[in-house]
Amino acid sequence: MNKTTPAIKQDIKVSVDAIVFGYNQENGISVLLIKRKIDPFADQWALPGGFVHNEESLEEAVARELKEEAGVSINYLEQLFTFGKPDRDPRTRIISVAYFGLVKSADFSLFASTDASEAAWFNIYELPPLAFDHQEIVGKAIARLRAKITYEPIGFELLDARFVFSDLEQLYMKLLGHNIDRRNFKRKVMSLGLVIELDEKAPSIGAGRPGNLYSFDYEKYKQLKVNGFDLNKLL
Known part of the structure; x- marks a missing residue:
């Protein structure tokens, strides 16, 4: 008698988060954060991000969320890591694919909308308490950025065309x-x-x-x- 494999019940949602580092010669390295309008973690700072729509790629989703929540468009973000602890979001089981990039912060005018009431740059050494597991995500992104500059040149997009x-x-x-x-x-x-x-x-x-x-x-x-x-x- 053949045994049938029991069906696996799965109720997992997919989201994206964006870790956008900004460089300023006076203030050093900062990260873009938004203040959430809605629960969970209403009025707390978090990374820009949200759920992936059915018709979207991950890259399209993260670009849309950045535009909607902070009013910015980034030409290129690199996939960082996938975060999937079962209890990382109090609503339900949510896996987040995180993307990161480094830009010249002075080139961007921030404008919060949709699920965000504010958008601002924060120095990476002076971060406020962050929603969800976003402190962990930022920490991993900082480690990746520091590793990245040991094997790849960085600076062309961040410094003036002529510099000391x-x-x-x-x-x-x-x-x-x-x-x-x-x-x-x-x-x-x-x-x-x-x-x-x-x-x-x-x-x-x-x-x-x-x-x-x-x-x-x-x-x-x-x-x-x-x-x-x-x-x-x-x-």
């Missing part, structure tokens, strides 16, 4: 969360051909002698994005 070299040093120190050997860093970055020293001086500030301006070699930048490098050897 100390701007690049400050960017990497803020991303890594610690100081670097600046002399060694400059020597090894220049050896990659990633950065070009221009025959142009930075605007004079104070009594100090102005230094040269720099720019990224775009073709080399694209190549290193594909081939990578070992930043640990640069620090």
Whole structure:
């Protein structure tokens, strides 16, 4: 006599969350948060996100949620991780696919709507209490971002087209969360051909002698994005 396999009851919903890091030379690294209008966790800060519609891809869903809840459009977000603890949401069993990216925060004007009453940037070291398991999600995204910059160039989209070299040093120190050997860093970055020293001086500030301006070699930048490098050897 054949035994039939009992049917598996499954009632799982799928959502997406967006961890958008913003860079500002004065304030360092921040993350975009929204204040929820509805329960659960009404009036608490959270990551932008929500349920995936039946007709949407995950990427379409996260783009829509960012636009609806914070008023922003991000060209590219990278899939981070899937969070699926049974009790992560008090409503029902919900799996969230998280996406993250790094942008120049000054390029965006935030506008909260739909399920969000506010949208704002928060320094990653000064986060308010977050809804759901979003503290864990942000922590994993920070760890991934810091790992990512050890093998892939970052900065082309975050710095001005022409910059002083100390701007690049400050960017990497803020991303890594610690100081670097600046002399060694400059020597090894220049050896990659990633950065070009221009025959142009930075605007004079104070009594100090102005230094040269720099720019990224775009073709080399694209190549290193594909081939990578070992930043640990640069620090």
